[in-house]
Amino acid sequence: MALSALLATFLCTIVLPVLLFLVAVKLWEVYMIRGRDPSCSAPLPPGSMGLPFIGETLQLILQRRKFLRMKREKYGYIYRTHLFGNPTVRVTGADNVRHILLGEHKLVSVQWPASVRTILGSDTLSNVHGALHKSKKKAIMRAFSRDALENYIPVIREEVRAAVQDWLQREVVLVYPEMLRLMFRIAMRILLGFAPEQIKTDEQQLVEAFQEMIKNLFSLPIDVPFSGLYRGLKARNFIHAKIEENIKKKLQESESKNIDALQQLIDNSRKSGEPFSMQAIKESATELLFGGHETTASTATSLIMFLGLNPEVMDRLRQEIMDKEEQGMHLDNLNIEALEQLKYTGCVIKETLRINPPVPGGFRVALKTFELNGFQIPKGWNVIYSICDTHDVAEIFPNKEEFQPERFMTKLTEDPSSRFQYIPFGGGSRMCVGKEFAKVLLKIFLVEVVMQSNWTLLNGPPTMKTGPTVYPVDNLPTKFTSYVRT
Template identity: 70%
Template sequence: MELYTVVTSALCTLLLPLLLIITATKLWELYCFSRRDTSCHWPLPPGTMGLPFFGETLQMVLQRRKFLQLKRRKYGHIYKTHLFGTPTVRVLGADNVRHILLGEHRLVSVQWPASVRTILGSGCLSNLHDSQHKDMKKVIMQAFSREALENYVPVMEEEMKSAIDMWLQSGSCVLVYPAVKRLMFRIAMRLLLGFEPAQMDPTHEQPLVEAFEEMIRNLFSLPIDVPFSGLYRGLRARDIIHAKIEENIKEKLRQEPKSSCKDALQLLIDHSRKNGQPVDLQALKESATELLFGGHGTTASAATSLITFLALHKEVVQKVRQELESKGLLSNKPDEKKDLSIEILQQLTYTGCVLKETLRLSPPVPGGFRVARKTFVLNGYQIPKGWNVIYSIADTHDVAEIFPNKDEFDPDRFLTPFPEDSSRFSFIPFGGGVRSCVGKEFAKILLKIFIVELCRNCDWDLLNGPPTMKTGPIVYPVDNLPTIFKPFSSTC
């Protein structure tokens, strides 16, 4: 009898929690299913909604690529899930993405997860809508005009030469990803926010870089602001960044611009003064933080991928050098060496193909977030009003039929133009539609200069071979890419 009682008690102890979990999960699935639009006869996409409240957020954050690959293999190009507290549909493939990106304001509108909106703030471009977004984008685009970009080239070249010289003189391995992040951060601080080099000594710069890393790490977290949570850490890091930017804004407000070519922050300040209203300091800090995030995080990721692919494909480096030599950019004689300019950079066709191929295989930003403004049908499935919609850049590149041998690094594939209809949404490293990246021309020029300076100044080898890549939320190498740099000397 006692044995029976013990066994019964043990079974109850084990089974009751299990039954409660199963019941809660089933009720959660029923609740999520009830969120469908019953007025639409089309079914919801296939997929699972995960655990109550948490959904599949934890699996996605912890496993990222593995999680997304499993989902894609099991459910195809459209599937449902539950991420960051909201039912979500994830889409990939050129045709599906085309509907999302061209459906802005009609089918969908931008809506990043609550943690992103909280940390970056409501005043930044990514979180603005309709006329406010249009007006702000118009202002910021002035900082990326051809004239502005032409003025940026010498600063970009100066910073890159200085960084590469340090890598060459180190005499030991360089952890590329942190080094490139510091480089791109300095460039963004100078060109986008107007910081002077004297304001960016390593003592003050490093804490700011670390704060940015902490903020970015916690951008995509559960929307719970309690001590030690991801959102809490992200907000504390954001406050450090805001304090530094506020110093710069107040300095700009006290002085007249020193140059006719204004940085993006100065343009935003001038725009905020137009109507005679008091300057909205918080909105300016949010916009400046977003500019720094977009201006250095993504370019650092892409530059790290460039070093990786070029190290693994020495024949591509040789072809780049041949192109540089043909344009007079490889000469060792100072009187023969041409200065870089927008015009010359645009003539570097093959170098541009190297950049495109890098962005195809390793886009820094894996996708974008939208929310359904109304229920609509996509490829036979209903997307209910209010559900989040994530479009995937990386997976869309991966499944694009216009790229044969898609796993190979082959810049030559971009030498022949693709038909416009088939390629427009098969290759979208900067997004598309009215929400495409405002700084894409800035990024292209910056990364082209990076390729030029690398290939005409050094050779390099990866100490650990091809790296394992992780997304958090920007793509980066897990080992930070330890690399040995050696001087390259042209025989020209």
């Protein structure tokens, strides 16, 4: 009798809940698969939908690149999952990605997860469509013209030189946090037109708030106290308050000679004849700040890592700079033309972006049901195209695991047939508007840091994580010493 009671208790407290959970998961899977379009004969991609309602979001957040690699190895280049509250198809490989990127407005449309849209705002460049997207993009592109980039060079050099001199005085430098601060200062000055004294006053609070916002950018869309979305919004509101102060100063100026991206957005708003929206400008400024410093900080950190692990690349990079100096290039008077002559330096940046693209992919939504490589992509499902996985499987790159900048000395990525095998800045009409700005900024960074210092990675090769951009888990502790020419 006692044994029967114990068995019944065991069944009720352990076995039954487990069975009910498994049944719920199976019913969830069946329910989500019913979302396929019966008018299309192609099957859904292989994959799994995870737990009810939350899908596989938690696994992605916790495991990031490990999760993505595991899914790709198990299901191939196109698979289904459920992320951030939506059924999703993840797409890898040049041919598949080409269809997505060139299918903008026909097959797919940009749509970031609800948490991203809530925090960054629905009227930002990455979220708007049609004429509004073209108008905003045109305004921002003026801030990234060749003349504008030329004007930014002294500010970039000033900030990088000051940062390197500071690193040389320290026993240990945590590279990733330092890169975030450096690129944040540069973005605040160049993109948002903040004066150096303004940044100095609020820098620490702004950097911390921005990191809190970014950390919670991809979260479950649940706005309750202490949730990721709640914390992200709180941090964003602090940033908006500081940006609003700067916008009001700009509005008081009847005519500004500033060429920063924020000024371009304000001028565009004035000329459009539409009612001025402070909220829309703040959202656009916050998006610029994210795109203009988070991604470059990630890549600058990876540059320090790869050069620290590959001293022969550092030597060749320095030699190129010194050869150009002998040919008349002056480090104290860098310009766009001189930077363009640093071909190997550019290859070091390209190779870094190949292995560690700062943004792992892009989000779209299917506007209609369509077929991709034999699989059905149902209308309304999210589509994520993967940058990091596409680089991992690209056929044009032999010895993919090795850091070999010289591979880019040829024109291999300029061949139309290999166009979508290398996509660090995305592609199509949504290609990163700040691409040329990033190239100039990173080249100046390399020239300054390489010609002023040597460095040693104190922990060796780090473990890399994505959240939402790529960064080293240990923050890359490094010892910098002065470089003396021989």
